[in-house]
Amino acid sequence: MNYRKTSCIAVSLAAFAAGVPSAMAETRLFGGVSLLGSNLEPRVNATSFTVTESASAGARVFAGLDLSRRFSLEGYYSDLGGAELSNQTITGNIDYQAAGLSGLLYLYGSRSLEDREGLMLYARAGIGFLNNSSTNGIEFSRLNNEHLAAGLGVEYGFNNGFGLRAEFLNHDADAQDISFSLVKRFGGGNNTAMPVPEEQPELPAEPVKAEMEPPTEPEEPVETAPPPPPPPPPPSPADSDGDGVPDESDLCADTPAGAVVAESGCVFSGVLEGVNFESGSAALTPRATEALDGVIEELRANPDVRISVQSHTDNQGSAANNMELSRQRAVTVVRYLADVGGIDLARMSAVGFGESEPLQSNQTAQGRAANRRVELEIAQ
8 A cells, every 4th residue: 555755855944044043052941742633644546445534643742942032943753643544354544653853933922032931923844754554454655754844833831931832733745733732941030020149147256265364463553644635527518408419519409308319419210211122122222221331330339329120111012021021121221230330230120010100191102102111219
């Protein structure tokens, strides 16, 4: 018995290469299992057999690497089940097993290598290999083992590394399946606030044991003249707003009482003007890095100041996506201050508020632009 296989060994993955970084220094491992329903149609032309049952069920195991924001490599092994064939004297099965290596291109929803969360759409292409066996002595022959495997699927990722998939995969002209999978990714983190190391309390110094000395005869007191009184302290420079910065150096002479200020006398908090991001991502614009360079100088000049970096978005998109996007943007600012400016991470925290605290109405473009902001707040 013969059945048709599509011979396609030379498979090009050039369409996926746009998502692969030039130096794949960072990867993320994942794996999973699938339950699948298959459609199997062995070729029975010029034979006495007919396909009496083409629908079957099976399972798949797979593992792979996330190589970039949009591209992953995945290897798999599948038991596709079997097709039932019969003639006037024999009824039996042709069973299918498949293995292969595929590239996955995430077309929608994947924001970063570390963050495969929410709803995502992907396409698959790669090289596959089919193997067959039969029951009840049904004879068959394979034209080709190799084939081009291609598919399309959706995935939903949770913030604990687990995810769910649904996918259609075409192995060859005589074998297709629809699968439902459980995926687990390893590595990465999803905290709203960026953790910083706790300060370790200083341990009290061990007491110094004094050596006992033999008593000495008391000396007679010697009368000395009392020291002259110290000179009066110089008058303090004028400080009208009481913020600790003299008026002659205070660029903001009317700061409110109790406010923490920088050496310039101005409040070290509020909206960071010019700190913007690429649309829909956490990538800083060139203008944003220039603004953050000024923040680095202020933090270096005030080494005792601790700050909270707080990111906000407008209400475009879902609230959950906006919350996660604002968290990523706050983390990006903290990392820039630490990596470029050398600011100690222990002095900073990153918090995302999403769309929950607008400054203006989101009904206008001007209001939405004002709501997409990054703020600094002094951590007391």
